[in-house]
Amino acid sequence: MTQAKNSKWFIDYLTPEEGHIHGIKKTLYSGQTKFQAMEIMETGSYGHCLVLDGKMQSSEVDEFIYHEVLVHPAMLLHPAPKDVFIVGGGEGATLREVLRHKTVNHCLMVDIDEEVVRMSEELLPEYHAGAFHDKRTELAFTDARRWLEENDKKYDVIIIDISEPVEEGPAYLLYTREFYKLVWDRLTDEGTIALQAGTTANGKLLNLTAVHKTLQQVFPHVVSMPAAIPSFGLPWGFALASKKNDPKKLTAEAIDKMIAQRVAGELKYYDGEAHRHLMHLPKYVRKAIEEQTIIIEDNAPIFTYN
Amino acid sequence: MTQAKNSKWFIDYLTPEEGHIHGIKKTLYSGQTKFQAMEIMETGSYGHCLVLDGKMQSSEVDEFIYHEVLVHPAMLLHPAPKDVFIVGGGEGATLREVLRHKTVNHCLMVDIDEEVVRMSEELLPEYHAGAFHDKRTELAFTDARRWLEENDKKYDVIIIDISEPVEEGPAYLLYTREFYKLVWDRLTDEGTIALQAGTTANGKLLNLTAVHKTLQQVFPHVVSMPAAIPSFGLPWGFALASKKNDPKKLTAEAIDKMIAQRVAGELKYYDGEAHRHLMHLPKYVRKAIEEQTIIIEDNAPIFTYN
Amino acid sequence: MTQAKNSKWFIDYLTPEEGHIHGIKKTLYSGQTKFQAMEIMETGSYGHCLVLDGKMQSSEVDEFIYHEVLVHPAMLLHPAPKDVFIVGGGEGATLREVLRHKTVNHCLMVDIDEEVVRMSEELLPEYHAGAFHDKRTELAFTDARRWLEENDKKYDVIIIDISEPVEEGPAYLLYTREFYKLVWDRLTDEGTIALQAGTTANGKLLNLTAVHKTLQQVFPHVVSMPAAIPSFGLPWGFALASKKNDPKKLTAEAIDKMIAQRVAGELKYYDGEAHRHLMHLPKYVRKAIEEQTIIIEDNAPIFTYN
Amino acid sequence: MTQAKNSKWFIDYLTPEEGHIHGIKKTLYSGQTKFQAMEIMETGSYGHCLVLDGKMQSSEVDEFIYHEVLVHPAMLLHPAPKDVFIVGGGEGATLREVLRHKTVNHCLMVDIDEEVVRMSEELLPEYHAGAFHDKRTELAFTDARRWLEENDKKYDVIIIDISEPVEEGPAYLLYTREFYKLVWDRLTDEGTIALQAGTTANGKLLNLTAVHKTLQQVFPHVVSMPAAIPSFGLPWGFALASKKNDPKKLTAEAIDKMIAQRVAGELKYYDGEAHRHLMHLPKYVRKAIEEQTIIIEDNAPIFTYN
Secondary structure, eight states: OOOOOOSEEEEEEEETTEEEEEEEEEEEEEEEOSSSEEEEEEETTTEEEEEETTEEEEETTTHHHHHHHHHHHHHHHSSSOOEEEEEEOTTSHHHHHHHTBTTOOEEEEEOSOHHHHHHHHHHOHHHHTTGGGOTTEEEEOSOHHHHHHHOOOOEEEEEEEOOOOOTTSSGGGGSSHHHHHHHHHTEEEEEEEEEEEEEOOTTOOHHHHHHHHHHHTTOSEEEEEEEOOGGGSSOEEEEEEESSOOGGGOOHHHHHHHHHHHBOSOOSSOSHHHHHHHTOOOHHHHHHHHHOOOOOBTTBOOOOOO | OOOOOOSEEEEEEEETTEEEEEEEEEEEEEEEOSSSEEEEEEETTTEEEEEETTEEEEETTTHHHHHHHHHHHHHHHSSSOOEEEEEEOTTSHHHHHHHTBTTOOEEEEEOSOHHHHHHHHHHOHHHHTTGGGOTTEEEEOSOHHHHHHHOOOOEEEEEEEOOOOOTTSSGGGGSSHHHHHHHHHTEEEEEEEEEEEEEOOTTOOHHHHHHHHHHHTTOSEEEEEEEOOGGGSSOEEEEEEESSOOGGGOOHHHHHHHHHHHBOSOOSSOSHHHHHHHTOOOHHHHHHHHHOOOOOBTTBOOOOOO | OOOOOOSEEEEEEEETTEEEEEEEEEEEEEEEOSSSEEEEEEETTTEEEEEETTEEEEETTTHHHHHHHHHHHHHHHSSSOOEEEEEEOTTSHHHHHHHTBTTOOEEEEEOSOHHHHHHHHHHOHHHHTTGGGOTTEEEEOSOHHHHHHHOOOOEEEEEEEOOOOOTTSSGGGGSSHHHHHHHHHTEEEEEEEEEEEEEOOTTOOHHHHHHHHHHHTTOSEEEEEEEOOGGGSSOEEEEEEESSOOGGGOOHHHHHHHHHHHBOSOOSSOSHHHHHHHTOOOHHHHHHHHHOOOOOBTTBOOOOOO | OOOOOOSEEEEEEEETTEEEEEEEEEEEEEEEOSSSEEEEEEETTTEEEEEETTEEEEETTTHHHHHHHHHHHHHHHSSSOOEEEEEEOTTSHHHHHHHTBTTOOEEEEEOSOHHHHHHHHHHOHHHHTTGGGOTTEEEEOSOHHHHHHHOOOOEEEEEEEOOOOOTTSGGGGGSSHHHHHHHHHTEEEEEEEEEEEEEOOTTOOHHHHHHHHHHHTTOSEEEEEEEOOGGGSSOEEEEEEESSOOGGGOOHHHHHHHHHHHBOSOOSSOSHHHHHHHTOOOHHHHHHHHHOOOOOBTTBOOOOOO
16 A cells, blocks of 8 residues: 655656655755755655755765766776866765776866855765865866866866756756867867766657767767666766767776776776666667757757756 | 646655656546556556556556566577466566567466456557457466466466565565476476566665575576666666576677567667666666575565555 | 555645645546536545546535535525526536525526536536426526626526636636626626635635625625635635625524525525624634725736636 | 646645645754654745644644634633633744733643744744743643643633644543543633634544533533634634633624723734634534534543544
């Protein structure tokens, strides 16, 4: 018999006709930053969760999936990343994963919303794990695109860790061909990038497929990686792009060896076998990518449901 | 801004503290069979859906994922399956996929609940696509375990397509070591089986890992295959077991070649590349399987949340 | 401990931030008429319910409250009503209550939506109880306002039994000063009218108070009657207006005597004591009426949340 | 079109099959006291709300209805109440209303849950309005029944302001014949009492009718008063009992005169006309009371849904 023990629920609307619901055990923070509505809540299934504009961003229980898939394939595809740039990165878990890499000596994280970073630092210590205070870390609170436009320093890896492109928000200009071209210009010769690209659910593939095709306008190597993050309520996908090295060619053995040499601590999601899982897509996703003709541009953006 | 346009919602509780919600456009059928509550509804995101005891079983939009992953790896792992047995199979889509295989000349489907089969036949034609009336099809409405106990005929492939083991239902005796041993006895020398094994979400892996370990008590080759079915609200997993052939050794090329030769029509989810995706698990799932010590037995069953 | 046993729920949104939810046991009908979305569902608490455009209209369990309060005060305020006109009336329960009055020899019900009437006739027999086939009944399916404009016959009582005035619907022109003037013209000398006027919840009194003030532009005697209908989720109010007789002057004894003489069968909500309850409003409702300055007119309508 | 703008909802389950939902704007407090789960939340429709064990207790927007109906009829039925005892009273609004009465020179409030009182004092100043610090106020945090058993001082009015009798809580022993007898013993000659008695919704009248009949075992004058509190989601009722004076005999004029003389400040719900509304019940409620045969006793308690 189905039973609901909770009287407070967070409804994460995925479309106007579908959502994932979470029993709320405790609300740690609820407020409005200069850019978005922000909540930190403890849910029954997923522990401490960060919710922005009514959308689940990260949960204590499964954020390791999101952040390991976002960070490690891009980092290991580069032979020895020293300088890393994080676009966004809010709660600090992307930074935490980047700093595990022993080759890194500098990581700049540029997030437009300082309040999200400050509140996460205080209330979500299990996410950043002290990464904000690592001596290799540099933080800036401004528009990452403008920052990259105004500074011509180059990076080995650029991780784009931002919300989905919604109509009201500024994030949609971080999903365009022009932006990816700017990213290309700020990458060193073997530079790589990674980003979350939306759901892989059939019938809802617009964002992932258009991002894939748009990246292919700029980068020679682009893969979409399917990774399920349970708290998101729908299967998810990540894009990985590279100037020179092909991620499909990395064997499980090569990945495992690099992890042993270059990454501190124990990973939970990613290893050689997981890499092979990520490098192969279901047929319907590949077909949808092939058939996609939309290229996202500054003056022809796409928006996802909010 | 999040908006809900629907006034009627189906809440699929995944745990007492989590669920997936579906806006209901139309209820085609709602009743109580001798064994379970049954509903056929049209939802906003997933079209016609079969819901048993308040749990989503199949949706028009993504049932192809469930049924292709359940059927084709097991069928292609056998060199030339002629006789197939389906345990359960309700709405007829598993039967439909089995019958695509040109080698098959007889498929027996034994489902305990005739009303589910009859209502699906009438209201869900897109699921069975006429398979119930194929001349190779034989239907029986009885307890599949008893049927196998009382008949000693052998099959090349046995597909177990049943609900999760809930406390009130009879299905839990189809998840035990004793049942898998009976299945082994009813398989030919290169026989294979497949079943859905529950979610792969971390923290909710009890069922999948215990099924995996229990199967290993009987079969030399067992793999768990991760496949996201969006309408289920959580990532899902399937188990594949075999008497003789190792599914991990099948290359993408071999799979694609066999599909071209042996399967009628166009598959949407499964092909060689999808097979490689299915054959590799995230690290945390493998670790949970390794650490699992529970063997499911008739007098020590496990139950999932209902 | 709070528990929800249902997996299907009807959410009756009362505002964008508040609603009443009903577990659905069975959906008897779900469709779209020429004018509105119509559903007949069986809910756990309220039995068979009529839902139009996502709003609860009537429930099997408490429709007697709605229909007795709507009909009997207006009927008994007239000394001997023979001819009655029902504006709207959909499911037939208003007609049923009117026909209990032994003085009535003709009742014309004019509803714009024939499908609602026909489906209710078939699926909600406990609502109309055969009233559609009473020999005193006349049905017409057209716009009631136009009907009254085009026919100059007079009636003793006019019951207005319609949905709330929502922006998309035609009902809002049945809430204006011009319409109430037309109604006045079609009433005999001691004529009375009644209608539902929306919630009496504080902070949500716009509709009830504006209707009250608008009626006072036309009728010398106007009262608002508070009557809770549990399935509506908010406390409710009805307006009663009269050309000549003051309903406040009717004693409990007079009401009881008239019911005994003039009404067939047993009433469940209304009698002399209930009349005294209905004739007295909480202070905050009277104050809100006094302070209301809006007069609803054809070119200055008001709309309620939908 | 129905739209939900909120992503966080409080579901107040009224039965397993029915509830009232509130969009949550802000959670001010969420915790577990020694006796119950306690939350203070800001909802979209009702402002600051106190929720205990998942049930709405009071809302900023309509608590005046609850507290005026609970306090003033009982206070004015006594000719000149000086000493008042409040059983429970948590957030301090009952105390606030008692202290408006100029005749009162001492009010003792005994609530078992000090944390509810302390958190309300801090976070709900609009509820107590400083009443906790009035020099006539005395607070004690202990079981009120035991307090009354151990102290034989008499009071002019005893207001019972407690949660509904749920199985897990201690409140159910404050609803029994034995407790009402104890209350009688602690009242002066013209003493009166009042309490909330549950919903007046038909089909859900067990609590209200049994309380009414149980009070009649002890008191010569008992009335049930119907008063809708919108945030409760169902129509509500209060019981008033008295040793000597009959509340039904108080005219509207007498009430208005007493309010002018004895009550400080402006009331919002209660006055002479509201008194007449409260003194008359719908027929079905009276009939249910008449037909009720249950007397609540310590060893035969009743429980309401939680």
